[in-house]
Amino acid sequence: MRKDLPALTAGELAQSRRRLIIDGIGIAVSALAFGFVYGLAAEGAGLSPIEAVAMSVIVFAGAAQFAAIGYITGGLAWPAIILLTALINARHLLYAAALAPWLCDVPAPRRALMAHVLTDEAFALAIAHFTRLGRTDERGYWIAAIGSTWIPWNVATLAGVLIGREIPSPERFGIDIVFPAAMVGLAAGLITGRREVVAAIVGAVLGVAVGLLVSPSLGIVAGGLLGPAAGLAVPERAPRNELPA
Amino acid sequence: MSTGFVVLAVLMGAVTYPSRALPLLAPGLERLPAPVFAYLRLVAPAVLAAIGAVNVLLVGPRGRVGFHVGIEAAAVVVCLVLTLWRGNLLAGLVAAVAIVAVARAVGVG
Numbered sequence: 001m002r003k004d005l006p007a008l009t010a011g012e013l014a015q016s017r018r019r020l021i022i023d024g025i026g027i028a029v030s031a032l033a034f035g036f037v038y039g040l041a042a043e044g045a046g047l048s049p050i051e052a053v054a055m056s057v058i059v060f061a062g063a064a065q066f067a068a069i070g071y072i073t074g075g076l077a078w079p080a081i082i083l084l085t086a087l088i089n090a091r092h093l094l095y096a097a098a099l100a101p102w103l104c105d106v107p108a109p110r111r112a113l114m115a116h117v118l119t120d121e122a123f124a125l126a127i128a129h130f131t132r133l134g135r136t137d138e139r140g141y142w143i144a145a146i147g148s149t150w151i152p153w154n155v156a157t158l159a160g161v162l163i164g165r166e167i168p169s170p171e172r173f174g175i176d177i178v179f180p181a182a183m184v185g186l187a188a189g190l191i192t193g194r195r196e197v198v199a200a201i202v203g204a205v206l207g208v209a210v211g212l213l214v215s216p217s218l219g220i221v222a223g224g225l226l227g228p229a230a231g232l233a234v235p236e237r238a239p240r241n242e243l244p245a
Numbered sequence: 246m247s248t249g250f251v252v253l254a255v256l257m258g259a260v261t262y263p264s265r266a267l268p269l270l271a272p273g274l275e276r277l278p279a280p281v282f283a284y285l286r287l288v289a290p291a292v293l294a295a296i297g298a299v300n301v302l303l304v305g306p307r308g309r310v311g312f313h314v315g316i317e318a319a320a321v322v323v324c325l326v327l328t329l330w331r332g333n334l335l336a337g338l339v340a341a342v343a344i345v346a347v348a349r350a351v352g353v354g
Contacts, residue, residue: 026338051250058258068257078253086260091292096268098288101277103269115266120296127289174345177301177317181324181341184297185334187290188325195283196290203291204298211299212312219303220295227291228284236283 008133020129020140023186024148027121030178031152034062036167039160041069049161056157060150061119063217064088088217094224095123102127102136110138117145121179124186131190195231203227297321316348 035056042052047069055065064085071081095118103111125144130136187200203223211219301321304313323344324337331337 023334026335029338047250048246048248050246050248051254054248054251055254055257058254059261060258061261064257064261068253072250078256081253082256082260085257086264089261090264092261092264093268094288094292096265098285100268100271101282101285108270111269112266115269116262118265118269120293123289124293131289172346172349174320174342174347174349177320177341177345178338180297180300180317181321181338182334183293183300184321184325185328185337187293187297188328189332189334190290190293195287199287200290200294204294207295207299208302208312211303212310216299216303216310219299220292223295223298224288224292227295228287231287231291232280232284 008135013133013137016129016132017137017140017143019132020125020143021147023128023182024125024144026178026182027125027148028152030175030182031121031149032156033175034179035153035156036160036164037171038062038065038069039157039162040164041066041160042157043161043164045069045073047072047161049158052161053154053158056154059085060117060153061085061089061092062153091120091217091221091224092118094221095120098127099123102130103138103141105136106138114141114145117150119145119149120183121149124183128186128189131192193236195234195236197231198234199227199231201227202230316345316353320344 038056039052042055042065043049047055055068059065059068067084067088068081071084096115099118103114106114122141122145125148126141129140129144133140191197191200203226205223206226207216207219207223209219210222301317302312302314303310305311320341324334324341327337327340328334
């Protein structure tokens with residue numbers, strides 16, 4: 001963390017955490033809905049409750065878990081499932097690299113734990129919170145990662161695999177829109193200048209184009225890698241906040 | 246109760262963890278040059294926008310993905326506008342869910 005930053009008042013920290021929690025409620029609802037559907041799908045694919053929950057606790061990556069259920073149902077060999085999981089989750093490299101400058105003062109053992117719970121949602125909430133504050137808030141990271149995602153995802157997985165067949169699909173109620181809408185809304189909250197606007201637009205366009213031509217997972221990686229490069233090509237106006245140096 | 250897929254979960258976790266942990270645990274990252282930090286600052290809006298766009302505009306099973314602009318895209322735009330206008334993501338999400346739920350209930354979505 002930068003040592004020359006002005007002191008943060010308790011009110012500023014509380015205000016940013018309040019917003020983190022409010023934003024996190026929407027994410028938690030999405031995690032509950034998708035975790036439930038995942039549990040139901042896992043049960044349908046023949047996974048026992050222990051196996052379904054082990055996947056949510058150990059892998060803790062929704063897209064890869066849903067894909068794995070499809071692979072298992074299709075009879076794909078384990079080495080192929082493991083390789084595809086690595087490819088789908090390669091985007092986490094981008095998240096971790098973007099968070100690393102903020103978290104470099106956190107002790108390594110805790111960073112190692114933080115890595116395990118780093119998801120799309122945790123990244124989005126945490127980086128928005130850090131950017132608002134202009135500094136790191138470790139407790140805020142745990143609120144984002146554990147409170148809004150890890151607990152709801154795992155509780156919902158267990159519920160889905162145990163009682164899923166008795167409850168109608170949450171997609172009927174539009175819950176599936178929460179995840180993409182939250183990602184776009186959180187991206188908008190990070191825009192502080194023209195560079196971010198260009199990075200976001202190019203990232204979205206490339207994501208869709210590569211997603212159509214190759215695969216959605218690679219589209220996200222391509223958008224996340226090349227969008228920032230396009231943003232850097234734009235002359236910068238003074239941003240509100242900077243990464244810690 | 247079967248436990249065979251627990252081993253698969255462990256192996257999937259083993260290939261997922263390095264991509265999450267390596268950049269966080271690599272020593273000396275704070276000494277990276279300024280342009281790298283400028284690049285990393287832009288990763289978040291780019292990748293989140295890509296995730297949102299891909300999830301809402303691409304539909305279909307693996308290998309047969311197609312482009313689709315439906316009520317879901319309109320709902321995301323409404324969420325985006327509300328978030329920018331009111332600074333309140335939760336309000337945007339509630340509006341997006343309401344739009345999609347109503348559209349599906351009347352057979353539009």
